[in-house]
Amino acid sequence: MNPLKLAQARPGPAFTVTFDGRELVALPGRTVAATLWASGVTSWRTTRGEGRPRGVFCGIGVCYDCLVTVNGRPNQRACVVPVHPGDAIRTQQGTGHDD
Amino acid sequence: MRLTCDVVVIGAGMAGAACALYASRAGLDVVVVDRGPVAGGTTGAGEGNLLVSDKEPGPELELALLSGRLWTGLAGELGDRIEYEPKGGVVVAADPEGLAALERFAAGQRAAGVTAENVGADQLHELEPHLAPGLAGGVRYPQDAQVMPTLAAAHLVRASGARLSTGRTVTGVLRGASGAVRGVRTDHGEIHAPAVVNAAGTWGGEVAALAGVHLPVLPRRGFVLVTEPLPPRVRHKVYAADYVADVASDSATLQTSPVVEGTAAGPVLIGASRERVGFDRSFSLPPVRALAAGATRLFPFLSGVRAMRTYLGFRPYLPDRLPAIGPDPRVPGLLHACGHEGAGIGLATGTGQLIAQVLSGKSPELDLTPFRPERFGEETV
Amino acid sequence: MTDASRPETSPRLAVIGAGPAGLAATLAAARHGLRVTLVDAAPEAGGQFYRQPAAGLGARRPQALHHRWRDWERLRDGLDRHITAGLVVHLRDHHVWCVTRRRSGFTVHALLGPEQERPAEVRADAVLLATGGYEKVLPFPGWTLPGVVTAGGAQAMLKGGLVLPGRTAVVAGTGPLLLPVATGLAAAGAQVAALVDSADPRAFVRRSPALAAQPAKLAEGARHAARLLRHGVPTLVHHTVVEAHGDQRLEAATVAALDTAGRVRPDTRRRIGCDTLAVGHGMLPHTDLAEGLGCRIDGVAVHVDDEQRTDVPGVWAAGEATGVGGAVLALAEGHIAGRSAAARLSGREPDPRGWAGADRARAGLRRFAAAMDDAYAPPAHWAEQVTDDTVVCRCEEVTGGAVRRAVTELGAGDVRTVKLLTRAGMGWCQGRMCGTAVAGLAGCPETAARRPFARPVPLGVLARAGSADDEQ
Numbered sequence A: 001m002n003p004l005k006l007a008q009a010r011p012g013p014a015f016t017v018t019f020d021g022r023e024l025v026a027l028p029g030r031t032v033a034a035t036l037w038a039s040g041v042t043s044w045r046t047t048r049g050e051g052r053p054r055g056v057f058c059g060i061g062v063c064y065d066c067l068v069t070v071n072g073r074p075n076q077r078a079c080v081v082p083v084h085p086g087d088a089i090r091t092q093q094g095t096g097h098d099d
Numbered sequence B: 001m002r003l004t005c006d007v008v009v010i011g012a013g014m015a016g017a018a019c020a021l022y023a024s025r026a027g028l029d030v031v032v033v034d035r036g037p038v039a040g041g042t043t044g045a046g047e048g049n050l051l052v053s054d055k056e057p058g059p060e061l062e063l064a065l066l067s068g069r070l071w072t073g074l075a076g077e078l079g080d081r082i083e084y085e086p087k088g089g090v091v092v093a094a095d096p097e098g099l100a101a102l103e104r105f106a107a108g109q110r111a112a113g114v115t116a117e118n119v120g121a122d123q124l125h126e127l128e129p130h131l132a133p134g135l136a137g138g139v140r141y142p143q144d145a146q147v148m149p150t151l152a153a154a155h156l157v158r159a160s161g162a163r164l165s166t167g168r169t170v171t172g173v174l175r176g177a178s179g180a181v182r183g184v185r186t187d188h189g190e191i192h193a194p195a196v197v198n199a200a201g202t203w204g205g206e207v208a209a210l211a212g213v214h215l216p217v218l219p220r221r222g223f224v225l226v227t228e229p230l231p232p233r234v235r236h237k238v239y240a241a242d243y244v245a246d247v248a249s250d251s252a253t254l255q256t257s258p259v260v261e262g263t264a265a266g267p268v269l270i271g272a273s274r275e276r277v278g279f280d281r282s283f284s285l286p287p288v289r290a291l292a293a294g295a296t297r298l299f300p301f302l303s304g305v306r307a308m309r310t311y312l313g314f315r316p317y318l319p320d321r322l323p324a325i326g327p328d329p330r331v332p333g334l335l336h337a338c339g340h341e342g343a344g345i346g347l348a349t350g351t352g353q354l355i356a357q358v359l360s361g362k363s364p365e366l367d368l369t370p371f372r373p374e375r376f377g378e379e380t381v
Numbered sequence C: 001m002t003d004a005s006r007p008e009t010s011p012r013l014a015v016i017g018a019g020p021a022g023l024a025a026t027l028a029a030a031r032h033g034l035r036v037t038l039v040d041a042a043p044e045a046g047g048q049f050y051r052q053p054a055a056g057l058g059a060r061r062p063q064a065l066h067h068r069w070r071d072w073e074r075l076r077d078g079l080d081r082h083i084t085a086g087l088v089v090h091l092r093d094h095h096v097w098c099v100t101r102r103r104s105g106f107t108v109h110a111l112l113g114p115e116q117e118r119p120a121e122v123r124a125d126a127v128l129l130a131t132g133g134y135e136k137v138l139p140f141p142g143w144t145l146p147g148v149v150t151a152g153g154a155q156a157m158l159k160g161g162l163v164l165p166g167r168t169a170v171v172a173g174t175g176p177l178l179l180p181v182a183t184g185l186a187a188a189g190a191q192v193a194a195l196v197d198s199a200d201p202r203a204f205v206r207r208s209p210a211l212a213a214q215p216a217k218l219a220e221g222a223r224h225a226a227r228l229l230r231h232g233v234p235t236l237v238h239h240t241v242v243e244a245h246g247d248q249r250l251e252a253a254t255v256a257a258l259d260t261a262g263r264v265r266p267d268t269r270r271r272i273g274c275d276t277l278a279v280g281h282g283m284l285p286h287t288d289l290a291e292g293l294g295c296r297i298d299g300v301a302v303h304v305d306d307e308q309r310t311d312v313p314g315v316w317a318a319g320e321a322t323g324v325g326g327a328v329l330a331l332a333e334g335h336i337a338g339r340s341a342a343a344r345l346s347g348r349e350p351d352p353r354g355w356a357g358a359d360r361a362r363a364g365l366r367r368f369a370a371a372m373d374d375a376y377a378p379p380a381h382w383a384e385q386v387t388d389d390t391v392v393c394r395c396e397e398v399t400g401g402a403v404r405r406a407v408t409e410l411g412a413g414d415v416r417t418v419k420l421l422t423r424a425g426m427g428w429c430q431g432r433m434c435g436t437a438v439a440g441l442a443g444c445p446e447t448a449a450r451r452p453f454a455r456p457v458p459l460g461v462l463a464r465a466g467s468a469d470d471e472q
Helices: A032-038 B014-025 B059-078 B096-111 B121-127 B149-160 B201-210 B242-248 B285-298 B300-304 B341-359 C020-031 C069-084 C151-161 C178-187 C201-206 C208-212 C215-230 C288-292 C327-345 C352-375 C400-408 C415-422 C435-442
Strands: A015-019 A022-026 A067-070 A073-077 A088-090 B007-010 B030-033 B089-093 B117-120 B137-141 B163-165 B170-175 B181-186 B189-192 B195-198 B218-227 B237-240 B259-262 B268-271 B306-317 B324-327 B334-338 C012-016 C035-039 C088-091 C094-101 C106-112 C118-124 C126-129 C133-135 C148-150 C168-173 C191-197 C235-237 C239-246 C250-257 C270-273 C276-280 C283-285 C315-317 C391-393
Touching: A022 A032, A032 C151, B007 B014, B007 B181, B014 B030, B014 B149, B014 B195, B014 B334, B014 B341, B030 B149, B059 B149, B059 B341, B089 B096, B089 B121, B096 B137, B117 B121, B121 B137, B149 C415, B170 B201, B181 B195, B195 B201, B195 B341, B201 B306, B201 B334, B218 B285, B218 B341, B237 B285, B268 B285, B285 B300, B306 B341, B324 B341, B334 B341, C012 C020, C012 C094, C012 C106, C012 C118, C012 C327, C020 C035, C020 C069, C020 C126, C020 C327, C035 C106, C035 C118, C069 C088, C069 C327, C094 C288, C106 C126, C126 C327, C133 C151, C148 C151, C151 C168, C151 C178, C151 C276, C168 C178, C168 C239, C168 C250, C178 C191, C178 C215, C178 C276, C191 C239, C191 C270, C201 C208, C201 C352, C208 C215, C208 C352, C239 C276, C250 C276, C315 C327, C327 C352, C391 C400, C391 C435, C400 C415, C400 C435, C415 C435
Parallel strands: A015 A088, B007 B030, B007 B195, B030 B163, B089 B237, B195 B334, C012 C035, C012 C126, C035 C088, C126 C315, C148 C276, C168 C191, C168 C276, C191 C235
Antiparallel strands: A015 A022, A067 A073, A067 A088, B089 B137, B117 B137, B170 B181, B181 B189, B218 B268, B218 B306, B237 B259, B259 B268, B324 B334, C094 C106, C106 C118, C133 C283, C239 C250, C250 C270
């Protein structure tokens, strides 16, 4: 069993996005976080202080732990932002802003 | 519980902490008492400005210069823990008329001992690369500095070695047969001492009333904005020249010419608005909107930066805009150290030093006449 | 805005939040004479409880992930009907950051879309706050590792994205959410290695009268328990997670039994291999918008009267924002709030007999929620598990030791002063994730924090926000 099968999903056509330059398959409607989870990726940010890896925590847009850079725009909540074909998702370091 | 000591300091904010530190270092046994936690009032809602740049020549500027020297001294022992940053201030003017007025103001300050360097329009962006284009010029004030006010208050109290008694409300000032102070009554027993320092900030008028004297401290509300964490982009304390006019203003209406600055922790601080609305703690959009508008005018890149929070505090001011510092001749043994409005963090060290000098029988190094607490009349409460 | 059946002059209510409370309120208010603007952050109505799979995923059987599906169908169909009739406007992807009072009426300030950079302002004569809640998680060593998620977060990702966090999950903490999360993950194909609940089964027996008065709720619990058995999920009651292990991501969790005092029994520690740890310790209400409007907050919840009115005229509140009690209670509260608002905004004194059924349900479910809340308490000595080097504030990476030092060495006595001294709670989440833990470590009661901005707002937006209101 998997979640798509359980909900009898017939997703629209898959497309590709990149994560740190690597191509990933994405399904329409999924968030950045769901897309990364589906590809086995669980962290996409390193913290400002200790440089520790982080990913989804609250999953509903409250904790801001899943911040990520999408198409050059930093501090996007991966659990809220949907993916679009060709999105360039990058691991976010520190504040996400260039020094 | 009954305690005996040399001095009771009422208020564990920045002023109380500085009084405790310098009094302890003068050899006195000090108890600091506060109804809330450390820095629970105006200190915890402040920005931590240590400014000389916004002060015209006169007693407040002298106090600011003394305080600045003392902060520099404290930075040696506590600097990192209180996030002391001698970053300097940059005041900018939008047009030639504004610049001319600013430069005249700076010339007067220089004569009073302030270091102030005129900065041409072409040099402004070397100092602050992200400033808006088209400004007429500015003045750089290397003596302006910053601390994190809550950390500063907490670490000064700790460094003082004074006994700290938080969550304890002073309910009365004890006086002997001669009328002289002999301590305070609190909701957890009395504390006996021959001297009491009123460092209750915005609530200093209430403490004065407990001793039976009139001190008309009033609140002025200020909002501060805090952004998301950023890499260092704003290097100095930066504000527009009209801030000086705002600070000196007697107007009751909203004024906002915000000071914009980066912090060691990453966020940019924008503050503060100034409004006379009593102790109204409710959120109000117009002052916060005006802060945002002022900050984005100075630094256009901030438009896309997110404000994460805003907080408000009540700055204590007295009718003539000077603090009350020194002994109160109406009640022997009572001293005041309050009413510094939005400058209390910066002026705290000098205030504490002067109070300590009075307490230990020395002649204070600044003339306290302009700050004398009885100057508003003898009206008893 | 066109309104086929109601004049432009009829009062407009802004309902904030399209979960069970907000939907029930919207339907009741629209049916009884108001025009409603339903403002919600999600792309689809439903809130967290009825979170829908993204449309692009083409789920033909979303009910496989849900409970009480018929309630949802009724709400959804009612909403559609009212929208078609022009009585309700549903504003999706509107992230509300503040609600302000005007001379007459209110302005709802929102940011549009997932990027939240462009503003939208919605005006209404009154507002109804159905802002819901979020999950409370108490810290333990390793809880910041990727793979450790909130129980509700695992469920939200499953319901909305049809995706699992990993292959092998441990579900842990306390509260009524853990059971449906464990069964949901198992049904979707995850191996649930254990359901670990710190609640003491004896606590439920002690509170049995209040619980037995809600047979439908108990039956729901029994159905979840049967599903757990079917999926072969081992349940460890009166146990707690002691530590999460891993370097770059979660590899295992150590769990242990609790003694009668609620302390970990070290001899019972055992390590369970897992790549997912879904953890939760109950829920907290979203009170920011209410607090910003000046509404009275009791503890951590918005105070309301029998009609679900706050103490600020023109502001109603319903659902988890007024105290956590689940979706069915939220429906009853939302209904009452919508009816009350409809009557009062039309200048009528409402007749509570009109909502007697909802009133009875509300009373019983609130008693049930209080009993559940007692029974599902976190371990009494959870703070002992927070070592001095455990990160407590996830955003600013403030440790348990730093929080303790602020109290013992620097004179902090409350959450706010700890925050100012340590930065705990100053980060992106503004203390929503660490507030409970900081209060617990500092030994002070938890209270609702002041957050005039319910979410971060670009300064460029703030610089113009509400300027049209001042020109009125």
